[in-house]
Amino acid sequence: MKSSIGLALLMGLTLSLATTVGEQGEEPVDTFMHAKLAFSQSILEGLAVEDYDQIAKNAQSLTLLSEEAGWKVVQTAEYAHQSDLFRRNTRALTEAARKHNLDGSTLAFVQVTLNCVECHKHVRGVQQARLDLPHPLPSFKVTQ
Numbered sequence: 001m002k003s004s005i006g007l008a009l010l011m012g013l014t015l016s017l018a019t020t021v022g023e024q025g026e027e028p029v030d031t032f033m034h035a036k037l038a039f040s041q042s043i044l045e046g047l048a049v050e051d052y053d054q055i056a057k058n059a060q061s062l063t064l065l066s067e068e069a070g071w072k073v074v075q076t077a078e079y080a081h082q083s084d085l086f087r088r089n090t091r092a093l094t095e096a097a098r099k100h101n102l103d104g105s106t107l108a109f110v111q112v113t114l115n116c117v118e119c120h121k122h123v124r125g126v127q128q129a130r131l132d133l134p135h136p137l138p139s140f141k142v143t144q
């Protein structure tokens with residue numbers, strides 16, 4: 001409950017910052033996605049100073065973020081799979097932090113981080129495929 005209020009406050013803050021800085025709400029997805037980075041950095045800080053509350057709170061915020069409608073910007077089976085893995089890993093991280101298990105928390109954080117990279121690889125692949133799509137069409141020739 002506490003952390004969802006915290007999340008709401010944080011999202012509100014980042015969103016209002018974005019609307020003052022950005023061009024008329026140009027990048028809501030961007031702002032939303034950048035919140036992941038802020039939570040992750042805060043988890044790393046929590047791990048470094050052994051602050052289990054900080055780790056658990058931010059890991060839970062990541063889980064909540066991944067359950068928001070704004071998370072589902074890519075409609076592929078692989079994206080859904082990566083999202084499931086992500087939630088599993090952030091939940092494992094929350095659990096490990098609640099048990100004051102520093103090694104377990106660190107390991108779970110590495111898994112969350114691998115997940116960031118894997119999903120982004122997939123998203124870039126999908127974006128690249130979309131960019132590539134129109135180009136072969138005009139000059140497309142069937143040989144033989």
Ligand code: HEC
Pocket residue numbers: 029030033034036037040073074079082083086112113115116117119120123
């Ligand atoms: C299930 C997929 C998925 C996972 C897991 C994921 N992301 Fe993302 N992320 C995205 C998508 C989709 C975008 C939006 C890409 C776009 O709009 O070009 C994005 C964008 C971002 C951006 C903005 C990049 C930019 O171009 O401005 C940041 C920062 C980011 N993610 C950080 C993270 C971090 C940190 C993690 C891990 C804690 C993470 N993401 C995990 C899917 C994911």
